[in-house]
Amino acid sequence: MAAGRPDDVIRLGHRPLIVSDVDEVVLEFLTPFKLFLESRQHRLLPRSFRLSGNIVDLQNGEAASEAAVKALLDAFYDAQEQWQTPAALVVNALAELSAEADIVFLTAMPPRHAAKRRALLDALGLPYPLLASEEPKGPLVEQLHGGRELPMVFIDDILRNLHSVRDHAPACLLINLMANTEFRALAPVPDAGIHAAADWTEAAPLIRAHFGRWAPRR
Numbered sequence: 472m473a474a475g476r477p478d479d480v481i482r483l484g485h486r487p488l489i490v491s492d493v494d495e496v497v498l499e500f501l502t503p504f505k506l507f508l509e510s511r512q513h514r515l516l517p518r519s520f521r522l523s524g525n526i527v528d529l530q531n532g533e534a535a536s537e538a539a540v541k542a543l544l545d546a547f548y549d550a551q552e553q554w555q556t557p558a559a560l561v562v563n564a565l566a567e568l569s570a571e572a573d574i575v576f577l578t579a580m581p582p583r584h585a586a587k588r589r590a591l592l593d594a595l596g597l598p599y600p601l602l603a604s605e606e607p608k609g610p611l612v613e614q615l616h617g618g619r620e621l622p623m624v625f626i627d628d629i630l631r632n633l634h635s636v637r638d639h640a641p642a643c644l645l646i647n648l649m650a651n652t653e654f655r656a657l658a659p660v661p662d663a664g665i666h667a668a669a670d671w672t673e674a675a676p677l678i679r680a681h682f683g684r685w686a687p688r689r
């Protein structure tokens with residue numbers, strides 16, 4: 472699923488491209504991860520916009536170590552189908568957009584979890600191709616799009632990923648969307664040129680407007 476270049480494993484039509492992150496954009500991540508942590512005697516405290524240092528072991532009140540956080544994340548992704556649910560309105564929004572654009576999911580999880588993620592997305596009515604890679608997203612998106620004269624949109628909750636795509640595909644419309652409102656309030660403000668959308672009812676018109684603006688150049 473993550474083998475080879477992205478343009479080797481995903482075939483695109485001659486139409487606009489929407490590349491979307493998964494966790495916090497298409498699937499709820501922080502809300503179910505908090506519940507998962509509680510089931511493992513841990514708690515995620517909304518003290519700052521990061522996991523590291525903010526996950527507390529309820530047995531001793533201390534912040535979980537980096538290794539412990541990694542193990543908890545691994546266990547969560549391994550059981551993701553029991554915990555993760557679709558972000559609000561995403562299933563209908565993407566079904567409608569898929570009539571006019573190719574949709575590709577780009578998830579920054581270790582590829583070993585990709586089969587479970589694929590099965591969960593399929594079960595939820597989100598059948599679009601999935602790339603699982605921990606490589607920087609900009610070069611992956613650039614390879615996928617391949618410099619085609621077609622509009623492209625990239626959606627992610629993490630500014631670092633949006634900046635990476637901006638650096639490699641400057642014509643791409645960038646949308647910052649994060650499902651969890653508690654942590655969104657702690658997130659850095661997107662810089663100029665990155666559009667903020669509270670949810671998919673705000674993201675979909677931004678995407679359609681971008682496609683519409685592009686059309687006369689085709």
Ligand SMILES: [Mg+2]
Pocket residue numbers: 492493494495496627628629
């Ligand atoms: Mg994400």
